[in-house]
Amino acid sequence: MRYLDEFRDPELAKRLLDDIHATAKHPWAMMEVCGGQTHSIIRHGLDQLLPDGIELIHGPGCPVCVTPLDVIDKALEIASRPEVIFCSFGDMLRVPGSGRDLFQVKSAGGDVRVVYSPLDALELARANPDRQVVFFGIGFETTAPPNAMTVYQAEKLGVENFSLLVSHVRVPPAIEAIMTSPACRVQAFLAAGHVCTVMGLGEYPPLAERFAVPIVVTGFEPLDILEGIRRVVHQLEEGRHEVENAYPRAVAAGGNPVAQKMLEDVYEVVDRSWRGIGMIPQSGWRLSERYRAFDAEHRFSVGDIRTKESALCRSGEVLQGLIKPHECAAFGKECTPRNPLGATMVSSEGACAAYYLYRRMHLPGTGPREVTPVG
Template sequence: MDYSAKYRDAAAIKQVIHAIRSLSTRKWPIMEICGGQTHALLKYGIDELLADAVELIHGPGCPVCVTPLEMIDKAILIAAQPDVIFCSFGDMLRVPGSAQDLLAVKAAGQDIRIVYSPMDALNIAQKNPDKRVVFFAVGFETTVPAIAMTVYRAVRENIRNFSVLVSHVLVPPAMQALLSAPDCRIRGFLAAGHVCAVMGFHEYIPIAQKFNIPIVVTGFEPLDLVQGIYLCIKQLEEGRFGVENQYARSVTEQGNIPAQSLMSQLFAPVDRKWRGIGVIPASGLQLKPQYSSWDAEKLFTLENMQVNEPEICISGLVLQGLKKPPQCPAFAQQCTPEHPLGATMVSAEGACAAYYHYRTNQSVPLSDKAHV
């Protein structure tokens, strides 16, 4: 795979890091939206290499982290039905609901399956006509088209024992909510490349204009990330506030039009609660009423369920970039990936899990450690 090697080339990355250091006159607070980007930044140690030039604030772009507690509880209630085969992407199984997680339900004997594509769940439904097969439709704009296509097929082929528990969320409303907060410190955004591959970046242009903030559509390889940071800081240093596209090899301004039209055919915007943040207007998607026969929340009559989150965890502040994970007194103490108190420790993509996995919580700074 020479393709990805090109974007991991150490000399090229070092060159951009050097350019960022030369360019930056202050430590700019920039938020990377996506959890995948957070992990790559910490995995490669880019945050520390650029510690003088940029403060990377880790955004709420991890769908596992922001899925509200009540949605996990709904998933657990559905999965516990004897005639249900519950299908999910793997990392949702470990997310604790208010009493247990889906892995515990699976261990208790329920039929819960990890699938790699929603289409796999539909195939399971076709093979098991006497079961009700429910797919946990979680994710940002990136995952919506595949789920839209699956529901579209279920409708077209009239597969009635298949439904989706929808908890989709959208990036632009969350960015606006973050920027509208009175204590917002964010001065620039790295927008999530994969979301933009589907949606394009035209939605971000009015946000950049309204809030005077540079937004750079950025990929996920280390060279992408440092280039995205460079472009963002260059705008800030020059006093420009526009949308730029670092990830042009995958992203166009208009995005994937057929995917978008399929999404809007099946889904409509809805106010959505984000774990740790609260309700953000029009920040989610739900199936349109004409598809309610495939909507698990309606089929299992779970629409009115409300669950409050525990007070103890500061993951909401972490998701908004107001606190760093190690600033939480529970971090790596009471709260670990084995016993997560909050959403950001649950997912492999969550900011707290990223710090836990890639940074020592002991007192020795990494930079003092010997190289091989």
């Protein structure tokens, strides 16, 4: 990739759209997995340029949004302790816990710091041997390797005052959970390109075959997404369900073997709760037994914290693609970026934040509806 503008070219976008319009003969519903793709779609109005029968369903691919409420509360409890320097990327500071967020902990005197790499947190631990330094490790397969590398380095260097609060989740089990839900309307997936740069394509063919759904690995710029949609529409109209790589400039079929080896060494696969969705079997990671000493949940004995989701917030249904953000009665009223009920309203990849930011407050002919969520 030389220039960003190459992937936002209006003439090329028109050609892709012309092909989609010419090919689509039936109504189809496809899900973009990644929240970054959702923001690009809403920002550029791509969904409004598609044929009337082509629906884009927003999936659970925002790592901040799916971090469980009890994990947020564990972070708040740890960050409140005077001996702790709590480090996080900036997008977690506004995410609401049961009654407060990390910004409020910081304003009350907690030592909460924004860092740009987990290695920054490790350096803080080395520079402050009398303090406990905790890094909040969240995300999909994309961010798991650098967090794993940091724990690996901490063990290698003997930095005993560093630990990781882990909330890593995996995409393929989430696709399986979506497809086995009785309320599922998804007929194809636009898979997240950055996840596949790490994991490759190997986990997707069994899902495509089992559920008879096309899966196209897609990038994040407008032309990337339109090309992904074009390939999905062609597959659906032709009755095919294959895995295609529409993001070859970043994704290799085998992914990144070095990163995969690091994941296998540092983590073990476990059942994991997703905020607003519930428990998805084998959908997450935690630190393996060898690195358990660096597990902040274990070190600070916060494993017993349990929480209850807001009855007013319907972000779980948004994350499952069962409703659009504007279909939640609290959207733009009780729930705004200043006073969020859920993480989807404050995350930089949250669907509710995208709809609010780009003024997609309602769509003609739609309204709230009752649905049956996963779980």
